[in-house]
Amino acid sequence: MFTGIHVPLITPYDADGEVAFDALAKIADHVLDQGASGLVALGTTGEVAALTPAERERVIGTCAAACRERGLPLTVGVTGNDTRSVGRALKKLPGGVDAALVTVPYFLRPSERGVIAHFEALAEETPVPLMIYHIPYRTGQAVSAATLRRLGAHPRIAAVKYAAGGVDQDAVDLLGDLPDGFDVLGGDDAFVSPLLALGASGGVLASAHLATDAFAELAAAWRAGDVTRGRALGHRLARLSAALFAEPNPTVIKGVLHARGLIPTADVRLPLLPASREAVSQADLVAVHPGE
Numbered sequence: 001m002f003t004g005i006h007v008p009l010i011t012p013y014d015a016d017g018e019v020a021f022d023a024l025a026k027i028a029d030h031v032l033d034q035g036a037s038g039l040v041a042l043g044t045t046g047e048v049a050a051l052t053p054a055e056r057e058r059v060i061g062t063c064a065a066a067c068r069e070r071g072l073p074l075t076v077g078v079t080g081n082d083t084r085s086v087g088r089a090l091k092k093l094p095g096g097v098d099a100a101l102v103t104v105p106y107f108l109r110p111s112e113r114g115v116i117a118h119f120e121a122l123a124e125e126t127p128v129p130l131m132i133y134h135i136p137y138r139t140g141q142a143v144s145a146a147t148l149r150r151l152g153a154h155p156r157i158a159a160v161k162y163a164a165g166g167v168d169q170d171a172v173d174l175l176g177d178l179p180d181g182f183d184v185l186g187g188d189d190a191f192v193s194p195l196l197a198l199g200a201s202g203g204v205l206a207s208a209h210l211a212t213d214a215f216a217e218l219a220a221a222w223r224a225g226d227v228t229r230g231r232a233l234g235h236r237l238a239r240l241s242a243a244l245f246a247e248p249n250p251t252v253i254k255g256v257l258h259a260r261g262l263i264p265t266a267d268v269r270l271p272l273l274p275a276s277r278e279a280v281s282q283a284d285l286v287a288v289h290p291g292e
Contacts, residue, residue, distance in 0.1 A: 001073045001098065002131070002159045002183040003223070004037030004202045005215045008045040008077075009063060010250045011055075012263035019055050021062055023263045028066035030262070031209060035216030037202060039063050040101060042077040044138075045206040045250045049079075050269035057094070064096030073098040075131060075204075081105040083118050090126045101131045101161060101204075106139035112147045119151050129158035135187060137165050145173035152182030161204045163187030167194045175199040189241035193234025196222035207241040209253050210283075211290040240290045243283035247275045255280030256287060 009031075012023040028039060041063040042048040042056055051059065060076055067074040076093060078100045080086040090100055105118055123130060132151060136142050148170075151157050162171060162184050175184055175198045186192035186203035196203070196219060208215040218237055221230035244252050251268055252275040258266035259280060266274050 001038070001129070002185055002201050004219050005035070005208050005212070006038040006040050006073075006075065006185065006202065006204045007031045007036045007208045007212065008040035008043035008204055008206055009059075010206075010209065010254055010257070010263075011046045011051065011059060012254070012257075012265070013267045013269070014264050017267065017269075019051070019058070020264050021058060024059065024062050025066060027209070027257070027262060028063055031212045032066055032070055032072060034212035036072075036208060036212050037216070037219075038073040038075065038098075039067055040075045040077065040204055043101065043204075044077075045253070046077070047250070047269055047272070048077055050272075060094060060097065064094075067098075068096060075099040075101050077101045077103075077133075079103050081108050083121050087122055087125045090122060090128070093128060097128055099129045099131055099158065100126060101133050103133040103135070104139050104141050104143055106141060109141050112142075112144060115141065115143055116147060116150060119157060120154060123154045123156040126156055129156055131159040131161055131185070132157065133161045133163070133187070135161075135163040137163075143170075145170040148174055149177065149179060149182075152179040155181075157182070159183040159185055159201070161185050161187040162195065162200070167191055167198070171195065172198065189245065190238045192241075193218060193222070193230065193238065196234075197227075197230065205241075206249055206253060207237070207244050210244065210256060210287045211237065211240060214290050236290050240283070240286050243279075243286040246279045246283065248272055251275035252279050252283050256284045259284055 012020040183201040186195040189207040192203040
């Protein structure tokens with residue numbers, strides 16, 4: 001289920017500041033038709049913290065419809081740092097959701113034993129497989145390869161979105177000795193190629209809103225052992241990712257999508273502000289021929 005590139009969708013807004021669900025459906029269709037292996041709804045890229053419960057519900061329904069039509073998986077972000085509240089949220093996930101992306105407990109900074117207990121408790125309650133979201137530069141919580149390996153041995157914990165800010169020793173250790181049935185997906189767009197080279201199954205990449213087919217080809221190249229193609233594509237797509245993350249995500253991505261007429265506005269909700277014209281222009285230029 002977690003092979004290839006999964007796109008964490010933006011949430012487009014119309015001129016009145018409301019969620020543009022028609023545009024969301026078109027973006028979902030576009031990236032799936034261009035080769036994405038699945039979608040992630042209600043992630044950080046989707047500005048989940050700024051959405052109302054009703055908006056979140058419709059976002060899930062819109063993404064589920066696009067995935068269901070193609071027989072591809074939908075993963076939904078479930079955030080929180082309290083085990084009981086996250087467990088309740090998991091139980092309320094609607095039909096059409098195939099997996100849940102659950103962040104390592106943030107801000108509280110429990111021990112690694114606490115992280116293990118948290119996810120093992122959730123794994124006993126969840127109606128869908130779990131993908132751990134390991135992103136220590138946002139959560140303030142380090143998690144070792146040994147901890148991820150132990151959690152990955154649980155039959156209801158299927159994957160980790162690995163976003164440690166680079167390719168660190170724990171990534172190397174983890175990918176060198178993975179539990180059966182446990183997938184690693186790169187979560188730092190600029191570093192996905194080296195993670196794929198080390199054996200990651202794919203990536204959860206906001207950058208893949210653009211050049212989705214090239215990112216899908218990158219994953220396929222490394223999976224096939226085509227080092228020459230994988231290395232060349234990886235370098236080019238890393239430049240695209242750097243341009244798209246030049247300002248806070250997803251502002252530049254939205255700017256490029258709007259410039260190309262794919263969404264009605266480039267708007268984001270506070271505390272985010274729209275990307276600068278210069279950042280959008282530069283990213284749009286880099287995205288023209290990313291795979292060449």
